[in-house]
Amino acid sequence: MKLAGARILLECLKMEGVDTVFGYPGGTVINIFDELYSFKEITNILPRHEQAAVHAADGYARATGKVGVAIATSGPGATNTVTGIATAYMDSIPLVVITGQVPTPLIGNDAFQEVDIIGITRPCTKHNFLVKNVKDLALIMKKAFYIARTGRPGPVLVDLPKDVQIAAAEFKYPDSIELRAYKPTIEGHPRQIEKAASLLLSSKKPVIYAGGGVVLANAAEELSHLATTLLAPVTTTLMGLGSFPEDSHLSLGMLGMHGTYYANMAVTECDLLLAVGARFDDRVTGKISEFAPHAKIIHIDVDPTSIKKNVRVDLPIVGDVKDVLARMVVVIEGDSSVLDLHKEAVKPWLDQIDGWKSSRPMLYSQEEAVIKPQYVIQKLREICDQDAIIATDVGQHQMWTAQFFKFTRPRTLLTSGGLGTMGFGLPAAMGAQVAFPQRQVIAICGDGGFQMNLQEMATLVQNRLPVKICIMNNNYLGMVRQWQELFFEKRYSHTVLDLPIDFVMLAKAFGATGFLATKQEEVEDTIRNAFNTPGPVIMEFRIAREEKVLPMVPAGASLNQMVLAS
Amino acid sequence: MRHTITVLVENEFGVLSRVAGLFSGRGFNIDSLSVAPTNDESISRMTIVTRGDDQILEQITKHLNKLVDVIKVFDFTDGSAIERELALVKVTAEDAVRAEVLRIVDIFRAKIIDVTPKSYTIEVTGSPSKIDAMLELLRPLGLKELVRTGPTAIGRGAKGWKA
Numbered sequence: 001m002k003l004a005g006a007r008i009l010l011e012c013l014k015m016e017g018v019d020t021v022f023g024y025p026g027g028t029v030i031n032i033f034d035e036l037y038s039f040k041e042i043t044n045i046l047p048r049h050e051q052a053a054v055h056a057a058d059g060y061a062r063a064t065g066k067v068g069v070a071i072a073t074s075g076p077g078a079t080n081t082v083t084g085i086a087t088a089y090m091d092s093i094p095l096v097v098i099t100g101q102v103p104t105p106l107i108g109n110d111a112f113q114e115v116d117i118i119g120i121t122r123p124c125t126k127h128n129f130l131v132k133n134v135k136d137l138a139l140i141m142k143k144a145f146y147i148a149r150t151g152r153p154g155p156v157l158v159d160l161p162k163d164v165q166i167a168a169a170e171f172k173y174p175d176s177i178e179l180r181a182y183k184p185t186i187e188g189h190p191r192q193i194e195k196a197a198s199l200l201l202s203s204k205k206p207v208i209y210a211g212g213g214v215v216l217a218n219a220a221e222e223l224s225h226l227a228t229t230l231l232a233p234v235t236t237t238l239m240g241l242g243s244f245p246e247d248s249h250l251s252l253g254m255l256g257m258h259g260t261y262y263a264n265m266a267v268t269e270c271d272l273l274l275a276v277g278a279r280f281d282d283r284v285t286g287k288i289s290e291f292a293p294h295a296k297i298i299h300i301d302v303d304p305t306s307i308k309k310n311v312r313v314d315l316p317i318v319g320d321v322k323d324v325l326a327r328m329v330v331v332i333e334g335d336s337s338v339l340d341l342h343k344e345a346v347k348p349w350l351d352q353i354d355g356w357k358s359s360r361p362m363l364y365s366q367e368e369a370v371i372k373p374q375y376v377i378q379k380l381r382e383i384c385d386q387d388a389i390i391a392t393d394v395g396q397h398q399m400w401t402a403q404f405f406k407f408t409r410p411r412t413l414l415t416s417g418g419l420g421t422m423g424f425g426l427p428a429a430m431g432a433q434v435a436f437p438q439r440q441v442i443a444i445c446g447d448g449g450f451q452m453n454l455q456e457m458a459t460l461v462q463n464r465l466p467v468k469i470c471i472m473n474n475n476y477l478g479m480v481r482q483w484q485e486l487f488f489e490k491r492y493s494h495t496v497l498d499l500p501i502d503f504v505m506l507a508k509a510f511g512a513t514g515f516l517a518t519k520q521e522e523v524e525d526t527i528r529n530a531f532n533t534p535g536p537v538i539m540e541f542r543i544a545r546e547e548k549v550l551p552m553v554p555a556g557a558s559l560n561q562m563v564l565a566s
Numbered sequence: 567m568r569h570t571i572t573v574l575v576e577n578e579f580g581v582l583s584r585v586a587g588l589f590s591g592r593g594f595n596i597d598s599l600s601v602a603p604t605n606d607e608s609i610s611r612m613t614i615v616t617r618g619d620d621q622i623l624e625q626i627t628k629h630l631n632k633l634v635d636v637i638k639v640f641d642f643t644d645g646s647a648i649e650r651e652l653a654l655v656k657v658t659a660e661d662a663v664r665a666e667v668l669r670i671v672d673i674f675r676a677k678i679i680d681v682t683p684k685s686y687t688i689e690v691t692g693s694p695s696k697i698d699a700m701l702e703l704l705r706p707l708g709l710k711e712l713v714r715t716g717p718t719a720i721g722r723g724a725k726g727w728k729a
């Protein structure tokens with residue numbers, strides 16, 4: 001039987017195991033929404049902005065590991081998705097974004113709501129497709145999901161003209177697929193893995209530097225196994241948080257610009273750096289010529305372009321992080337006498353690290369009269385469930401979360417690391433809550449970034465999504481203000497958000513609940529009240545306005561040149 | 567250093583802009599680019615001349631390989647390829663100069679493909695350096711217009727590259 005393109009699209013989604021999409025209607029996708037109306041297997045969550053649709057699909061993908069799906073109409077709907085797509089692209093998140101397009105005969109004519117979204121998103125998608133013939137639709141969808149999810153994951157956009165949605169074809173979903181031009185390397189080279197194992201075993205000062213690739217590859221277990229077998233300390237990037245339990249004595253916390261003193265010192269002093277699914281971002285390395293200056297560098301990554309992009313690498317291993325780590329452990333455990341000697345040999349190094357940890361722990365000055373944001377983060381950690389999912393926005397509150405929350409499980413921190421997109425937190429939390437209705441989902445936002453997608457309060461209330469929102473209100477674009485304080489002689493140009501917004505009233509306006517805390521002693525009760533209140537809740541914390549994120553490595557300085565908290 | 571890279575790509579909509587966008591987006595140079603379908607019509611072959619040190623060239627080839635439509639990439643820089651380029655050249659050719667132009671055409675085994683009382687249009691193929699040499703001789707005689715394809719390259723020896 002022949003089916004219309006719009007229906008074929010939904011059948012393809014169903015075949016891919018998709019049960020939830022985040023879509024916003026419009027003229028060129030009205031046929032898709034018409035099919036959705038009676039298609040019981042797929043639920044659409046209607047956000048209030050297409051950017052939020054993509055961030056929600058992204059949050060859903062980050063929390064579950066599945067491919068997130070968003071749908072938007074042509075023209076303005078499509079352009080609204082671009083920030084969401086670029087956010088996912090920078091963090092390698094698997095998405096399939098479907099955009100409507102004007103009918104094929106009109107393409108190129110500046111038709112109403114026509115935009116060249118294929119051209120616009122070419123540099124920020126892993127791949128994109130314009131479907132010109134309904135007969136190609138099923139194969140293209142199969143390719144789109146395959147490309148989004150395999151190798152280094154990423155967003156794929158499918159642009160679907162209206163006439164293709166209306167035209168009919170036989171539906172047959174391909175069982176499997178082979179693309180001659182796309183063959184990601186999964187298995188690491190055995191010889192390279194052996195070499196890496198022997199470098200690790202002969203190292204006296206090893207450090208493992210783990211990135212988002214460990215989370216994406218679901219390799220947290222393998223990473224822990226390797227680290228504990230070798231007694232190798234582990235530092236993670238922002239994206240790698242959760243890939244290694246921060247309550248382990250081998251954890252160094254986060255490294256880089258706002259990393260811990262001990263992580264940055266360890267990287268500076270180590271003789272071997274094992275980089276796993278990380279890409280040596282400038283926020284991580286500081287001054288590149290002084291990054292890990294004494295170390296041999298081993299780099300495991302599924303994407304060959306990440307290797308030797310900005311640092312020299314002594315031993316590259318291209319392959320799936322999970323596969324490579326698992327096989328590396330087997331090699332390392334092969335000779336227990338060598339391993340025992342190694343564990344003896346690294347003891348002085350672990351002692352040195354313990355020394356750094358006790359001389360310069362992560363600190364902030366506690367005050368009673370005002371709320372310290374770090375205190376809020378610590379209290380949240382204490383009170384929320386172990387498997388709670390935290391989504392953040394971008395700014396100081398994001399860094400405080402990264403520094404003080406102590407993540408122990410992968411996929412519990414959803415944050416925009418690569419693009420640093422303000423407005424990400426609320427819709428990403430929404431997507432995660434859709435995926436896990438029973439788990440606690442917390443959005444930690446700044447007062448600035450919250451306002452970039454606050455319309456999603458409506459989506460939360462409408463869909464009974466009980467996201468708990470924690471607004472760290474400093475009435476500043478705090479992170480930019482911090483730079484102005486440190487590097488622009490306190491000229492706070494346009495970073496003062498002078499209009500005090502009543503966030504409790506705002507919550508009420510959407511039919512949600514709001515709580516305000518202005519003193520430290522109110523923090524704990526506020527958090528407990530929020531968790532005890534059904535439905536979405538805003539917790540507004542009026543925090544110490546000029547609190548800074550410390551330590552800080554000034555841009556361009558080397559990692560051991562940190563400005564520390566006093 | 568100058569590199570000649572050959573890229574086999576799926577003969578699909580938008581692939582040229584993917585490749586061109588990769589070079590511009592990442593700040594890589596393109597000195598020339600030529601492209602046409604191969605004997606297998608589903609595949610096009612591009613020859614790209616670029617510049618950069620080893621590290622940059624490694625990144626260029628890796629990034630090209632990463633494009634979903636790119637089937638194969640080879641860097642022919644080590645002299646393992648034969649390069650040929652086509653140029654069409656319109657020169658002023660009046661009176662005394664006419665004979666000189668013909669001599670140059672003859673020496674370079676080029677062809678006159680259009681004649682007027684005042685001009686010759688010349689077709690020449692060869693290595694880029696041969697074309698440069700001929701242009702140097704023609705330039706003082708009055709070069710009106712020049713169009714070059716940029717080099718295309720094929721590997722030496724019996725082995726054929728296929729997808």
Ligand SMILES: Cc1ncc(C[n+]2csc(CCOP(=O)(O)OP(=O)(O)O)c2C)c(N)n1
Pocket residue numbers: 393394395396397398420421422423445446447448449450472474476477478479480
């Ligand atoms: C969309 C977007 N615009 C601008 C920026 C630049 N930026 C980074 S952090 C920041 C301040 C964020 O302020 P707020 O949300 O209040 O968080 P705070 O730093 O105060 O915790 C700005 C403007 C950005 N990252 N994203």
Ligand SMILES: [Mg+2]
Pocket residue numbers: 446447448472473474475476477478
């Ligand atoms: Mg703020």
